[in-house]
Amino acid sequence: MDETMNSAVLANLPPGTEAKVVSVVGNNAITRRLMEMGVVPGVAIKVIKTAPFGDPMEIRVRGYSLAVRRSEADSVTVTF
Numbered sequence: 168m169d170e171t172m173n174s175a176v177l178a179n180l181p182p183g184t185e186a187k188v189v190s191v192v193g194n195n196a197i198t199r200r201l202m203e204m205g206v207v208p209g210v211a212i213k214v215i216k217t218a219p220f221g222d223p224m225e226i227r228v229r230g231y232s233l234a235v236r237r238s239e240a241d242s243v244t245v246t247f
Contacts, residue, residue: 178240185213186245205229
């Protein structure tokens with residue numbers, strides 16, 4: 168399977184999409200915290216739902232739900 172077949176930024180995925188994290192870009196407190204919570208390259212991730220105006224969004228990673236702002240999700244690149 169070609170890992171670069173469909174890549175996108177997590178913030179742009181619609182609810183119900185399952186993907187695999189490729190990278191978390193940035194070196195600030197938010198990106199470090201995302202990685203501490205399990206959003207690391209290679210992990211499976213699923214977009215559960217988004218709030219009415221699209222922010223925040225609920226994702227499932229490593230068996231638990233996590234709410235992230237769209238601005239935070241912009242730093243996560245995924246393939247699906």
